[in-house]
Amino acid sequence: GSAPFASLAAKTKNVDCAIVSIVGNDFPKSYLQLLVSKEIDISEVQIEKNGKSFFWSGRYHNNMNKRDTLETQVNVLADFNPKIPKNFNDPDILVLGNLDPKVQLSIVSQFEKKPDFIILDTMNFWMDNALDNLMKIISKVDLICINDEEVIQLSGCSNYNLGIKKILTMGPKYIIMKKGEFGATLYSDESEFFCPTFKIEKVIDPTGAGDSFAGAFAGHLAHSKSYSFSSISDALIYANAVASF
Numbered sequence: 001g002s003a004p005f006a007s008l009a010a011k012t013k014n015v016d017c018a019i020v021s022i023v024g025n026d027f028p029k030s031y032l033q034l035l036v037s038k039e040i041d042i043s044e045v046q047i048e049k050n051g052k053s054f055f056w057s058g059r060y061h062n063n064m065n066k067r068d069t070l071e072t073q074v075n076v077l078a079d080f081n082p083k084i085p086k087n088f089n090d091p092d093i094l095v096l097g098n099l100d101p102k103v104q105l106s107i108v109s110q111f112e113k114k115p116d117f118i119i120l121d122t123m124n125f126w127m128d129n130a131l132d133n134l135m136k137i138i139s140k141v142d143l144i145c146i147n148d149e150e151v152i153q154l155s156g157c158s159n160y161n162l163g164i165k166k167i168l169t170m171g172p173k174y175i176i177m178k179k180g181e182f183g184a185t186l187y188s189d190e191s192e193f194f195c196p197t198f199k200i201e202k203v204i205d206p207t208g209a210g211d212s213f214a215g216a217f218a219g220h221l222a223h224s225k226s227y228s229f230s231s232i233s234d235a236l237i238y239a240n241a242v243a244s245f
Helices: 029-037 075-079 101-109 124-129 131-138 148-155 160-168 209-224 229-244
Strands: 006-010 017-024 041-048 055-060 067-073 091-096 117-121 143-147 174-178 184-187 192-195
Touching: 017 075, 029 041, 067 124, 091 101, 091 209, 101 131, 117 209, 124 131, 124 148, 143 148, 143 209, 148 160, 148 174, 160 174, 174 209, 174 229, 184 229, 192 229, 209 229
Parallel strands: 017 041, 091 117, 117 143, 143 174
Antiparallel strands: 006 017, 006 091, 055 067, 174 184, 184 192
16 A cells, blocks of 8 residues: 555646645655656655555456455554645645545644645545544535545445435535546535546556546546536546546
């Protein structure tokens, strides 16, 4: 699994995105260089020389749509103390990557003015191990992005419709429910929009597709500078397309 991060699309002239994260000395330097080559600010990416990067492994079922988590190593993320770059203190969009909710809360607390749109990515591991803080950060975001199994787990409901309605009462204006090979659906109190996937004959490895999904989604919203249901629906289409690669 890749190292989770919090990324910002901000109102600056030269750099449009910054990454705030921590990795171990095992993290390939070529990946960091790739970010620099795309003019992404990585000045607040901490490298822990004596630590290991976050690690996840899982086993996918035959249809590649369901998976079982085999191992989650939090590693250097356990003591991560993020600091927002001074030139990114007024972002349009804040993406809270899939990491400890207490870290996500710390990031949000550093802004004097709430970002225009906050996107939350999380997973079952944090629902199992940090539910109290997870509920706190959920109450502060505009959109939460989780898969269908996590909708049931987080809501405690027996079906998706009831689960979506309950999560919408927790704070977010929007929910994106990802359903693997069956696409993803955007929900609000009044509307829903379904976006199917691009069908291929053989899926090799969907690991990282969710991170690609979140990045493309935020990128399109940052470009459009609109947070209407229609604009978010368009962003969902871009996110599905990029995740398919």
